[in-house]
Amino acid sequence: DAGVIQSPRHEVTEMGQEVTLRCKPISGHDYLFWYRQTMMRGLELLIYFNNNVPIDDSGMPEDRFSAKMPNASFSTLKIQPSEPRDSAVYFCASSFWAGGTEAFFGQGTRLTVV
């Protein structure tokens, strides 16, 4: 397996534009996590899915953020409209069992909103 695959690796967009981040988890993993990492706040859990169903989205900062997982092999995180304070590295991770086993991370998407 190629691991967790995220795209794009880098995204630069203007304030107010829509941004869509994509993630392909490791095949067979039934948990998928979206994290945001900044120097100030560290690695924050935004939302996570179990078997394609959102379990906890309490970390999603605002209604501008939304996430979907239409099937077991694909998830998106959308920001609309984007703001400069959304600039961060966004990681997707997947695991077989969230509480007890290793979560494997993608390479991340570095988002810059100007």
Place this chain on the structure above:
Amino acid sequence: QKEVEQNSGPLSVPEGAIASLNCTYSDRGSQSFFWYRQYSGKSPELIMFIYSNGDKEDGRFTAQLNKASQYVSLLIRDSQPSDSATYLCALGGGYNKLIFGAGTRLAVHP
């Protein structure tokens, strides 16, 4: 109070010394604990996990868990410059969340 607390560092140790990284947590219901390493510009990768009180050793790394005191630590023996990275403590929380601390930056100098 944050769920997972770590000293941000940097923790600076000489090559060959023991580096001690600490983490405290607030959720007494947590059952699983993880240490991840993150090099600058890279994604986190798992070093060790521990579920039971006591010590768990893996090569130069030892994880220590004390559930009564709600802390978990990571010891790195014979520290090498290649160990210089940010070390993230994580716990498996309620409803199978995986929550991370802010990380401790370790610098091993020759």
